[in-house]
Amino acid sequence: MTVTCAQFKRDFLAEIKTLYATTLNDTSPLDQLIALGHLVRRYDGPNWAKTARAYQTQHRKQVYYFSIEFLPGRLLMANLLNLNLVTTVRHGLKELGLDLDQIRQAEPDPALGNGGLGRLAACYLDAMASLDIAGNGNGIRYRYGLFKQLFINGYQVEMPDDWLRNGNVWETRRENKSCIVRFGGHVWLQPQANGTLKPQYRDTDDVLAVPYDVGIVGYHNSVTNTLRLWSAELPPNADHTYYSQAQRDQIDDITKVLYPDDSNSAGQALRLRQEYFFTSAGVQSIVRHFCAHHHGMRTFAKQVAIHINDTHPTLVIPELMRLLMDEHHCSWDLAWALTRQVMSYTNHTILQEALETWPVALFQGLLPRIYQIVAEIDRRYRAQKTPVFGAALVDQTAPLGNGQVRMAYLAVIGSHSVNGVAPLHTELLKKDVLHGLYQVYPERFNNKTNGITLRRWVQLANPPLARTLDARIGNLWRRNPRLLKTLLAYQYDQGFLTELSQVKLANKQALAALVAQRLGLQIRTDAIYDVQVKRLHAYKRQLLHVFEILREYFQIKDQPTAPFVPRVHIFGAKAAPSYHYAKAIIKLINAVANLVNHDPVVGSRLKVVFIPNYGVSLAEVIIPAADVSEQISTASKEASGTSNMKLMANGALALATYDGANVDIIQAAGAKNEYPFGLTVAEVYRYYQRGDYRARDFYRGNPELKRIVDSLVDGTIPGISTEGREIYDSLLRYNDEFFVLADYASYVAQQRQISQDYQDQTAWQRRALANIAASGAFGADLAVARYADDIWQVPHDRLD
């Protein structure tokens, strides 16, 4: 996109005048943001239209990425960057007396996701557009995103996220692309004159699905793809007085709010409604679009790939079967062949509580026709596989079992591909969680290690680093992150290592300013910034990090005059509102912060900062300022992790267990450039197998650890009498499910090492450099190219 600065200024002023019928000095930053958004859309409009037309005339195979969450972050800067407009707009606004950095803050951050899974979906949309893949997102336009988090007296309080209050300049309502989604009622199969059966429906609850489209702009390539988010409304042409208040509420509720659960299944009927709603609407719109351009369904699988992001969209499988058979006259066999060719599934967790199952009675009542189809899939699977694999294995792996619909099994059986998100995770799927289905379909299993878009996480979030890199290795890394490897040539360039220190310092100053403003707390910028940002979950072990803080606190209190390398411990984490234990940990962190931060003996040497309402926008400030990246989940529990990759790319050193993609990060950057520690998966599984883990032995055997655990209940930390007891009991009474006590010693040994190593800034920055250089391997573009080659079978641009 090329536009001169003068032209931009004229366009912007015209936009202000059209929208607000007033002059610039009479508008707010929000007004300016909206005007700028409109203008960016006007500049990008031709690309969006051209992209859609080109896909049609070239008969390009379309990829549809179905996800119940998308967490895109603010879009203004991302769009300006990808349209190559940042400099023009910044200068133009400046000449008009405005500050782009003030305007960008006025944009609401759409929190239509919980964490890793939703953010991954957003990174992949960005990568698809940038690789010129005909990629589409399909999801839900939640009226309220993930709750806003406040701390009151150290406790998490949730507030609604009214992100659409001032409208959304990036979306286009496309009412003419609406469709009807049917729930409930009765269905029976009516014999037709031609001998086939056609389902008849009675007393269904119909919901209108209205799409809102958002343009997804590719990087410097004139491609704009579409993210389609569905909203539930009353069907038209109906007498609205006919709906009772309860019926209207039931429709409104479907897309009202995002379920706030990460790696956990809420199991509510409304959640199943949400899942079928966006799944059915999405598949209907795909089939409708296909039929508008093709005759018959036989080439469907050559033109369409549908990706199932975790099990939430698994109903795409029976829904496509339904449309192919009931509406497009396909036989079961043809419909099933097409469905399996089209579908692919990514698993994101091995946690039992996250694997979705639905009681048959609930499922059948809400989706009677879909249930018939699932039951037939189940019947055929059993009939076909029992002779080969035996009744026991088939019973264990069938879509229906124990009175439940087992979504992960249905997803594997109805797809041609199932992938994990890091090599270790994929191996665990094969050996453990999906072992039975791996025996039946070994060829379907594959790994696709997660990736992140460096455009947002380095270019946008860390401009000083991006500029420093440009000056040394040129700017081609901005298109091809693998070129970051060439940084290794500067490992012994003292000037460059000093520059890296200065970049980090500048980012710490920015974070310290935010902390001062929001928390009224001063933190020094010469301290180690030790960062743990991710959802609050027992398996992620924020508790272990708290133990280190208490150790440092006791160390200072015991030897107030001994040398101590200053530290700032930084947390960002939301707990699911119903997750009692996670909320107790939040209270603990805040209580420890309160204790430590106000202790005159401790002074400025040790600070604990728990920044409320962690999300994409905060991550963009915190991550560039990090020295240490805490990736300390119990081995086997974190499928991949993605904050580990973002922190690495910003030059933080990982303090990490051998879990998820940490394994690959340690390998890529070299173990000597990270701080690995803790039980391995093999050791964790050995404990499970033998049943001989005894948390108490670790407690008794280590006086330093015992003192810390005791401090939870002995009054050392004011204000946590109930939470402290609960956490204490989880460790000693319930035998420490996540091996915090077992990993304490090796974790603390590495923390001590960090304090020592940090004092040699040259050596430290050399290792930061190694991390940045190796982070290119985790670029989203590379990950998505592998999906395109191996799973979706679609062409894409090469990066070099």
Ligand code: Z16
């Ligand atoms: C989620 O964010 C993840 C898994 C899951 O089943 C549900 C949700 Cl909402 C996360 C994993 O915990 C994390 O390890 C992984 O990096 C991320 O998904 C993306 O794959």
